[in-house]
Amino acid sequence: MQYHPITAEDEAKILEAAGVASFDDLVKGIPASLRNPKINLPAGMNEMDVQNLIRSFGTKNQSTKTVSSFLGAGSYEHFVPSVVFEILARSEFLTAYTPYQPEASQGTLQAVFEYQSLIAELTGLDVSNASHYDGATSLAEACILAARHTGKSRIVAASSLHPDYREVLETYLLSASFQLDSFAYQANLSFDRAALLKSLTDDTAAVVIQTPNYFGIVEDLTGLADELHARGILLILAANPISMGVLKTPGEWGADIAVGEGQPLGVPMSYGGPYLGYFAVTKELMRKIPGRIAGLTEDSNGNRAFVLTLQAREQHIRREKAMSNICTNQALIALAATVYMTLMGKAGMREVSEINLDRAAYLREQISKIKGFRVDLTQPIFNEFVVTSDKPFSEIEATMLKKGFFVGVPLEKHFPQLKNSFLVCATETKSKENLDAFVEALKTC
Amino acid sequence: MLISNDSRLSFEKSRPGRRGALLPTDRLTQSKLPQNLKRVTPLAFPEISEPEAMRHFVNLSRKNFSIDTHFYPLGSCTMKYNPKVNEWAARHRKFASLHPLQPVSTVQGMLRTMVELEEGLMTIAGMDRFTLQPAAGAHGELTGLMIVHAYHKARGDNHRRKVLVPDSSHGTNPATAALVGYEVVQMKSNERGRLSVAELEKHLDDNVACLMLTNPNTLGLFEEDILEVAKRVHAKGGLLYYDGANLNALLGLARPGDMGFDIVHINLHKTFSTPHGGGGPGSGPVGVKKHLIPFLPHPLVEKKGDSYIFSEKSPQSIGRVKAFHGNAGTLLRAFVYLRSLGLEGIKKTGRDAVLNANYVRVKLRDSFKPAVDEPCMHEFVLTLKPEQAAQHLHASDIGKRLLDYGFHAPTVHFPLVVPDSIMIEPTESESLETLDNFIAAMKDIADEITNEPDKVRLAPHHLPIRRPNEVLAARKPILTYKDYLRENAPAEPVVLAK
Numbered sequence: 001m002q003y004h005p006i007t008a009e010d011e012a013k014i015l016e017a018a019g020v021a022s023f024d025d026l027v028k029g030i031p032a033s034l035r036n037p038k039i040n041l042p043a044g045m046n047e048m049d050v051q052n053l054i055r056s057f058g059t060k061n062q063s064t065k066t067v068s069s070f071l072g073a074g075s076y077e078h079f080v081p082s083v084v085f086e087i088l089a090r091s092e093f094l095t096a097y098t099p100y101q102p103e104a105s106q107g108t109l110q111a112v113f114e115y116q117s118l119i120a121e122l123t124g125l126d127v128s129n130a131s132h133y134d135g136a137t138s139l140a141e142a143c144i145l146a147a148r149h150t151g152k153s154r155i156v157a158a159s160s161l162h163p164d165y166r167e168v169l170e171t172y173l174l175s176a177s178f179q180l181d182s183f184a185y186q187a188n189l190s191f192d193r194a195a196l197l198k199s200l201t202d203d204t205a206a207v208v209i210q211t212p213n214y215f216g217i218v219e220d221l222t223g224l225a226d227e228l229h230a231r232g233i234l235l236i237l238a239a240n241p242i243s244m245g246v247l248k249t250p251g252e253w254g255a256d257i258a259v260g261e262g263q264p265l266g267v268p269m270s271y272g273g274p275y276l277g278y279f280a281v282t283k284e285l286m287r288k289i290p291g292r293i294a295g296l297t298e299d300s301n302g303n304r305a306f307v308l309t310l311q312a313r314e315q316h317i318r319r320e321k322a323m324s325n326i327c328t329n330q331a332l333i334a335l336a337a338t339v340y341m342t343l344m345g346k347a348g349m350r351e352v353s354e355i356n357l358d359r360a361a362y363l364r365e366q367i368s369k370i371k372g373f374r375v376d377l378t379q380p381i382f383n384e385f386v387v388t389s390d391k392p393f394s395e396i397e398a399t400m401l402k403k404g405f406f407v408g409v410p411l412e413k414h415f416p417q418l419k420n421s422f423l424v425c426a427t428e429t430k431s432k433e434n435l436d437a438f439v440e441a442l443k444t445c
Numbered sequence: 446m447l448i449s450n451d452s453r454l455s456f457e458k459s460r461p462g463r464r465g466a467l468l469p470t471d472r473l474t475q476s477k478l479p480q481n482l483k484r485v486t487p488l489a490f491p492e493i494s495e496p497e498a499m500r501h502f503v504n505l506s507r508k509n510f511s512i513d514t515h516f517y518p519l520g521s522c523t524m525k526y527n528p529k530v531n532e533w534a535a536r537h538r539k540f541a542s543l544h545p546l547q548p549v550s551t552v553q554g555m556l557r558t559m560v561e562l563e564e565g566l567m568t569i570a571g572m573d574r575f576t577l578q579p580a581a582g583a584h585g586e587l588t589g590l591m592i593v594h595a596y597h598k599a600r601g602d603n604h605r606r607k608v609l610v611p612d613s614s615h616g617t618n619p620a621t622a623a624l625v626g627y628e629v630v631q632m633k634s635n636e637r638g639r640l641s642v643a644e645l646e647k648h649l650d651d652n653v654a655c656l657m658l659t660n661p662n663t664l665g666l667f668e669e670d671i672l673e674v675a676k677r678v679h680a681k682g683g684l685l686y687y688d689g690a691n692l693n694a695l696l697g698l699a700r701p702g703d704m705g706f707d708i709v710h711i712n713l714h715k716t717f718s719t720p721h722g723g724g725g726p727g728s729g730p731v732g733v734k735k736h737l738i739p740f741l742p743h744p745l746v747e748k749k750g751d752s753y754i755f756s757e758k759s760p761q762s763i764g765r766v767k768a769f770h771g772n773a774g775t776l777l778r779a780f781v782y783l784r785s786l787g788l789e790g791i792k793k794t795g796r797d798a799v800l801n802a803n804y805v806r807v808k809l810r811d812s813f814k815p816a817v818d819e820p821c822m823h824e825f826v827l828t829l830k831p832e833q834a835a836q837h838l839h840a841s842d843i844g845k846r847l848l849d850y851g852f853h854a855p856t857v858h859f860p861l862v863v864p865d866s867i868m869i870e871p872t873e874s875e876s877l878e879t880l881d882n883f884i885a886a887m888k889d890i891a892d893e894i895t896n897e898p899d900k901v902r903l904a905p906h907h908l909p910i911r912r913p914n915e916v917l918a919a920r921k922p923i924l925t926y927k928d929y930l931r932e933n934a935p936a937e938p939v940v941l942a943k
Binding site: 001003004005006010011013014015017018019020023025026027029030031033034035036037039040041042043044045047050051053054055056057058059060061062063064065067069071073074075077079081083085086087089090091092093094095096097098099101102103104105106107108110111113114116117118120121122124126127128130131133134135136137144162164165167168170171172174175176177218220222244245246247248249251252261268269270271272273274276286292293294295296297298299300301303304305306307309310311312314315316317318319320321322324325326327328329330331332333335339341342343344345346347348349350351352354355357358359361362365380397401406409428431432435 | 543580771789
């Protein structure tokens with residue numbers, strides 16, 4: 001075994017040192033009836049054979065490198081600079097443990113501090129944690145935070161929330177005995193303010209809105225935070241971080257908590273994970289945020305040093321009184337986001353945001369001219385938009401796949417009223433030629 | 446010097462006009478975004494060039510210990526080698542470039558790895574079905590307790606409010622139980638560091654929803670009464686939850702499913718060699734026995750005929766616990782590890798983990814005080830001798846001093862049942878030579894405690910920083926560059942009243 005340095009000779013030496021005759025003597029505390037169970041596993045493989053196995057499994061996948069993908073809905077194809085992959089492959093980051101020993105983890109800790117600084121800057125909020133599992137779980141924990149902070153038990157969420165997020169929210173809140181209700185979106189798919197206001201009650205802890213929402217629509221939240229705060233209700237926004245280069249930030253909208261999927265920030269799509277949930281709050285909620293936080297301090301020589309801080313919130317200190325049970329987060333993926341945001345910098349982050357606005361707007365306009373397809377041109381969108389076809393979606397999907405395109409994400413399963421509708425996404429990875437080719441192919445459907 | 450002492454932030458290296466990445470410059474439309482939807486605050490991101498960014502992050506990386514550079518005897522964390530072919534597979538474009546919502550017919554290879562990983566976990570743990578969704582161990586625990594909750598509820602058994610945990614349990618156990626609204630009852634370990642049937646009986650009644658247990662426990666000891674414990678908990682209608690943090694010890698040797706556990710989680714970033722990444726991503730698949738399958742999160746991945754599909758939601762399912770399909774890239778790495786090892790490799794892993802731990806244990810039992818002086822499984826716990834404690838230093842000081850010797854600290858001050866605990870888990874990845882060097886360092890430190898205690902108390906002496914002021918960090922939190930600027934802003938000039 002190439003991963004196991006202990007030889008038969010070593011084993012004999014160990015047993016002798018331990019003063020036992022056989023390995024069984026070391027484990028005799030395990031009842032005999034339990035020992036040496038029958039396990040059905042194939043024989044081990046050398047690396048060459050393993051690589052060949054993975055390659056052969058790979059032939060049964062059609063990746064977005066060979067099929068031109070217009071899929072979004074929570075996972076986005078973005079350009080990732082090579083530096084990101086180089087840094088992520090550094091053993092010193094990849095194979096390091098959680099930075100509980102700050103003297104031996106200054107690299108990870110400073111990177112986390114920079115990540116928090118970038119996320120706070122991007123979202124316009126005061127404090128960020130070191131990351132959460134993903135967009136959906138960070139939203140769920142944001143709601144639990146809000147309920148505990150306000151001492152109220154009801155969360156009201158927009159129906160235009162990503163369906164997976166909604167389901168995760170439901171799972172978390174119901175098991176913790178909180179209540180979850182939703183309010184409708186309008187015919188144009190933006191949230192319905194009147195319905196929202198009507199759904200508020202005295203026991204409402206927080207309102208959850210996604211922007212851009214699941215349908216790609218940039219929500220206008222003017223004045224909403226003030227109205228909610230006047231009633232003691234928190235505003236939680238789930239927002240796409242890439243959009244914040246040009247779109248109004250959660251902080252500017254007056255949100256108390258901003259959460260969402262950090263994958264667009266330089267993370268491969270990787271069939272849905274590992275991604276990262278970003279989690280940012282106002283100063284007021286700083287001591288209630290779940291998960292790890294890095295802080296800047298000094299060492300005993302007065303030099304700059306970074307540490308994990310405010311740990312009185314966490315499970316390893318507080319056990320059942322902790323703010324959350326989270327321990328392992330998505331540190332390496334947060335590092336990818338840090339490197340990505342650093343490289344993009346001030347200008348790049350705005351530009352990438354602009355191009356994403358631009359490509360989706362162009363594609364929507366082109367599709368509006370195709371017979372048999374309908375889009376709404378009146379709403380401001382980011383990354384993606386809803387297309388409705390005269391024909392069944394499955395037919396469109398199959399035809400487009402044959403032509404080398406993943407056409408979009410069907411909506412009918414989660415939104416039955418959106419029959420034969422699908423989400424089409426275009427990021428900066430799509431040139432005018434790519435977009436035009438897609439439109440040409442759609443015309444033949 | 447070998448390691449850069451530059452601790453400037455990327456923000457402090459910024460100069461107006463520098464770029465780290467260039468993007469397409471063409472625009473296909475005139476943006477018509479309404480003004481009130483636009484960002485107003487200028488984005489104060491750093492402006493640095495690519496070579497500067499590369500050096501910045503590479504130099505940061507060099508201020509870290511890692512498995513590829515150092516030995517981590519970190520108890521309960523199973524810091525084993527992370528095989529590189531796992532990384533090769535995860536980066537393979539046929540997997541890394543898959544969108545989670547592609548048509549199922551276009552991801553059959555990916556789904557097959559998931560199904561076969563699940564089958565492997567089932568046979569290794571002795572369970573009947575797994576969900577691969579949870580993103581970490583604690584996330585798996587949460588999923589498991591939600592299943593406990595749903596199971597009792599489905600039986601109309603709504604009065605069960607208690608979750609039992611031993612006092613040696615991981616902090617995540619009580620924190621998770623509390624998150625699901627359970628009352629946590631802590632049980633005392635006996636003088637041999639184990640849960641006794643007598644102690645269990647003191648707390649066991651028909652209000653118990655579940656017992657959460659790590660086996661071997663955090664003292665590295667097998668819970669010898671497990672069969673009797675399981676029988677009694679089940680007799681009262683409770684469930685048994687297995688915290689898989691220490692599963693490495695049992696690989697190929699024994700199975701939680703055979704011990705009577707109803708639910709298990711497995712930390713793929715421990716037992717199945719996926720990298721820790723400085724604190725994640727992990728993956729915490731949750732396995733259950735047949736009677737709990739309907740409660741698993743949906744969807745599950747399964748084989749139907751010749752193809753791989755997602756199951757329909759069972760009416761009793763707790764729902765989703767994560768968007769999409771779990772940490773798929775991490776699952777793929779674990780699958781590669783499982784196939785590389787095969788049956789013999791899995792068996793050798795558990796065996797060598799136990800052998801290595803016992804080797805270090807016997808070599809150090811005279812230099813420090815064993816918490817329980819008997820053969821251990823994959824890890825063991827030491828504490829200070831009375832004369833060592835009299836030197837006014839703590840387990841954490843020994844951990845810090847080890848850093849100077851080029852070893853990561855063991856887990857210290859955990860488990861809480863042993864004062865000044867030093868918990869050591871070598872894993873199967875380490876050679877006898879490495880273990881001998883570590884043992885020699887620990888013996889040197891034992892000498893220093895007697896002869897030069899300040900060397901230990903003030904350690905480390907040779908790392909990028911000395912001990913950081915954690916009290917200051919918590920009292921005056923500086924959590925972002927903006928906080929730092931605010932704290933260090935020049936004082937407002939004093940305006941004298943006219």
